Amino acid sequence: MPPLEDLARVIANGWPPxxxxxxxxxxxxxxxxxxxxxxxxxxxxxxxxxxVFQSGKDKVSFAGLVHEDTLESGAYGGMSLIxxxxxxxxxxxxxxxxxxxxxxxxxxxxxxxxGRPGHVRHLQGLRRYLAATVGVSAWVKHDPTNLGQSVPKIxxxxxxxxxxxxxxxxxxIYCAVEVPKxxxxxxxVVAALLDLYAWERNWTPLKAASGEITAFRNALRKHLxxxxxxxxxxxxxxxxxxxxxxxxxxxxxTRMAKxxxxxxxxxxxxxxxxxxxxTYETFVSGIMPAVSEKSLAFTVSPGxxxxxxxxxQDGEFLLHVDEINRADLSRVLGEAIYLFEPREIASGELxxxxxxxxxxxxxxxxxxxxxxYVLGTMNxxxxxxxxxxxxxxxxxxxxxxxxxxxxxxxxxxxxxTEAFSxxxxxxxxxxxxxxxxxxxxxxxFLAESEPELRNRLVFELIPLLxxxxxxxxxxxxxxxxxxxxxxxxxxxxxxxxx
Numbered sequence: 237m238p239p240l241e242d243l244a245r246v247i248a249n250g251w252p253p254x255x256x257x258x259x260x261x262x263x264x265x266x267x268x269x270x271x272x273x274x275x276x277x278x279x280x281x282x283x284x285x286x287x288v289f290q291s292g293k294d295k296v297s298f299a300g301l302v303h304e305d306t307l308e309s310g311a312y313g314g315m316s317l318i319x320x321x322x323x324x325x326x327x328x329x330x331x332x333x334x335x336x337x338x339x340x341x342x343x344x345x346x347x348x349x350x351g352r353p354g355h356v357r358h359l360q361g362l363r364r365y366l367a368a369t370v371g372v373s374a375w376v377k378h379d380p381t382n383l384g385q386s387v388p389k390i391x392x393x394x395x396x397x398x399x400x401x402x403x404x405x406x407x408x409i410y411c412a413v414e415v416p417k418x419x420x421x422x423x424x425v426v427a428a429l430l431d432l433y434a435w436e437r438n439w440t441p442l443k444a445a446s447g448e449i450t451a452f453r454n455a456l457r458k459h460l461x462x463x464x465x466x467x468x469x470x471x472x473x474x475x476x477x478x479x480x481x482x483x484x485x486x487x488x489x490t491r492m493a494k495x496x497x498x499x500x501x502x503x504x505x506x507x508x509x510x511x512x513x514x515t516y517e518t519f520v521s522g523i524m525p526a527v528s529e530k531s532l533a534f535t536v537s538p539g540x541x542x543x544x545x546x547x548x549q550d551g552e553f554l555l556h557v558d559e560i561n562r563a564d565l566s567r568v569l570g571e572a573i574y575l576f577e578p579r580e581i582a583s584g585e586l587x588x589x590x591x592x593x594x595x596x597x598x599x600x601x602x603x604x605x606x607x608x609y610v611l612g613t614m615n616x617x618x619x620x621x622x623x624x625x626x627x628x629x630x631x632x633x634x635x636x637x638x639x640x641x642x643x644x645x646x647x648x649x650x651x652x653t654e655a656f657s658x659x660x661x662x663x664x665x666x667x668x669x670x671x672x673x674x675x676x677x678x679x680x681f682l683a684e685s686e687p688e689l690r691n692r693l694v695f696e697l698i699p700l701l702x703x704x705x706x707x708x709x710x711x712x713x714x715x716x717x718x719x720x721x722x723x724x725x726x727x728x729x730x731x732x733x734x
Contacts (some may be wrong), residue, residue: 239268239271239275240274240276240423240430242268242461242529243268243269243272244272244422244425244427245386245419245422246268247319247321247334247426247568248415248416248417248419248422249321249332249652250321250323250329250332251289251297252323253603261289262724266287268302268315269301270285271370276441276442276445277439277441277445278439278440278441278442281440282304282437283304283439284301284306285299285301286302286318287299287464295632296400296401296404298320298321299318299431300317301317302314302316302318303316303339303346305345306339306708311339311341312613313339313342313343313627314338314343314345314346314350314689315336315350315436316337316339316340317335317337317430317433318330318334318335319334320335320401320405322397322398322400324708328396328397328415331367331414331417333395333401333412333413333414333415334413334414334415334429335413336380336429336628337405337408337409337410338350338381338383338408338410339410342383350380351380352441353666353667353669354665354666354671355380356376356377357460357532358432358435358456358460358664359436360376360460361459361460362374362376362377363376364459366403366424366428367454369424370416370420370424370425371421371456372416372424373482374412375387375411376410376413377393377409378520381578383407384407384484385407385508386406387402387406387409387412387527394631395414397645398414406722409656413425417611422520427452427659431449431452431453434449435453441681446699448641449571453717457641457660457664461639461700463541464636466495466496466499469481469496469506472633473604477581477608477609477610477619478632479611479612479632479634479635480560480611480632480633480635480636481493481613481614481637482634482636483614483616483636483638483677484615484616484638484673484675484677485617485676485700486639486676486680487639487677487679488637488643488677489613489614489637490499490558492637493507493554493558493611493613496508496554499707501552501609504554505544505552505555506540506547506554507556507557507558508555508606509558509559510557510558510559510563511559511562512562513563515567515568516539516570516631518539518568519539519572520539520542520568520569520570520572520591520602521537521539521593521595522536522590523535523536523537523593525532536594540555542595542602544602544608545608548608549605549606549609552608553607554607555608555611556611556612556613557610557611557613559614559615560612561612561614561615561618565624565628566624566625571590571591572602573631574587575589575602576604576632578631581604584606586603586604586606587606588601588602589602592601612632616673618676638677639675639677639678641656642684643682644656647682648690651688651689651727651731652682655693655727656681658720658723659676659720662713662716662717662720663713664726665711665716667710667711668711670711672692674709674710676697676700676701680692680700681697686731690728693724693728698721701720702721705718
């Protein structure tokens with residue numbers, strides 16, 4: 237039996253009903269772990285494993301991988317991959333809780349891993365990966381370095397068989413998943429946590445396993461930045477009616493919105509752009525001067541929203557609002573915000589609001605028709621934006637649009653793919669949460685030729701990164717971005733010489 241399959245079987249079986257089998261289980265566990273090094277990872281990989289199986293009411297058994305400098309026994313610190321086997325209890329079958337744990341002696345010697353933003357992001361990608369591939373739920377602590385926070389009660393209540401584990405080690409566990417009994421699912425779960433642990437430890441995978449491990453790492457990247465297909469967006473738009481695409485610059489938000497207008501609404505719609513000068517009078521209605529050769533008069537002029545409502549009376553109409561957060565949307569909407577109730581509109585309960593003045597056609601009450609859809613786009617990196625308040629957010633669905641490596645790779649320019657991947661990994665690994673929204677999108681790396689690409693990198697990407705640095709927005713990512721710019725300028729210079 238392959239070592240990974242063997243290890244997954246041992247872990248999934250949990251604690252045997254008879255403690256006399258403890259020695260056999262220990263041997264199987266030790267052998268499965270040792271065999272991994274030489275068949276999955278290089279035998280020179282630095283590791284140490286612990287196996288502590290014990291019986292008794294208050295005892296907690298565990299086994300797993302710890303830092304290579306850990307002593308043979310006693311408390312230890314740093315990151316470890318540990319599973320806690322339990323036996324049959326109160327109708328619960330024998331099983332194991334597979335975890336990533338900070339040792340009870342604290343973060344050292346793995347502070348650089350546990351405190352790095354990218355570690356938690358990889359875990360969040362892992363959580364989504366397991367849910368998508370085998371339908372298994374995993375819990376991840378927001379901050380692995382917070383040893384004062386235990387596993388939440390709602391998670392503990394889902395796994396009552398592990399109550400002793402949580403009671404003793406709940407503050408130190410920062411990722412936990414119950415290993416399923418199904419052998420194939422168990423192997424996927426064990427492989428995922430093992431390979432992530434190995435990635436953080438910089439273990440070298442052997443050639444026979446490198447393809448599988450590379451595919452897993454790429455899958456994590458995709459789950460970190462999930463791709464939104466146009467069909468998904470259209471489906472959400474049909475359901476929720478009012479949707480905002482939000483994301484870093486250059487991720488194709490406006491392009492996708494225009495594709496939806498063209499392909500799904502057959503150009504039955506309109507694109508407008510918000511900016512700080514857009515007001516209620518621009519968007520809903522307002523008194524405007526009407527100048528002729530003989531006189532000056534004032535009339536109530538319909539705004540973009542009123543015009544869209546009129547156009548949607550006879551069928552579907554899409555109002556695309558680009559840069560929707562560059563104006564104060566609450567002020568721009570005014571009382572018209574009460575029209576944005578997707579559930580009521582879908583059920584035929586069309587509410588209305590009374591405008592301050594009659595419109596040019598004599599009407600004063602404004603009603604949202606069932607045929608009107610609103611699709612906004614929003615740049616999360618723009619500091620000049622207005623913050624959307626909760627009343628607005630409740631009425632819109634928000635979709636994250638992230639950089640897409642496939643778009644860059646498909647154009648076949650090696651420098652573009654490498655430059656994009658390096659920059660994305662820097663933001664994932666080192667940027668604080670608020671800076672992750674600044675990661676430049678794939679459009680900065682798209683070009684018809686390498687000379688055109690070099691121009692885009694020199695005159696668009698590098699100035700953007702330098703602006704981030706000048707504004708002090710990158711936090712702990714700062715030094716890595718400076719090094720990236722130096723590397724990129726060197727690659728561009730070498731390409732020009734070549």
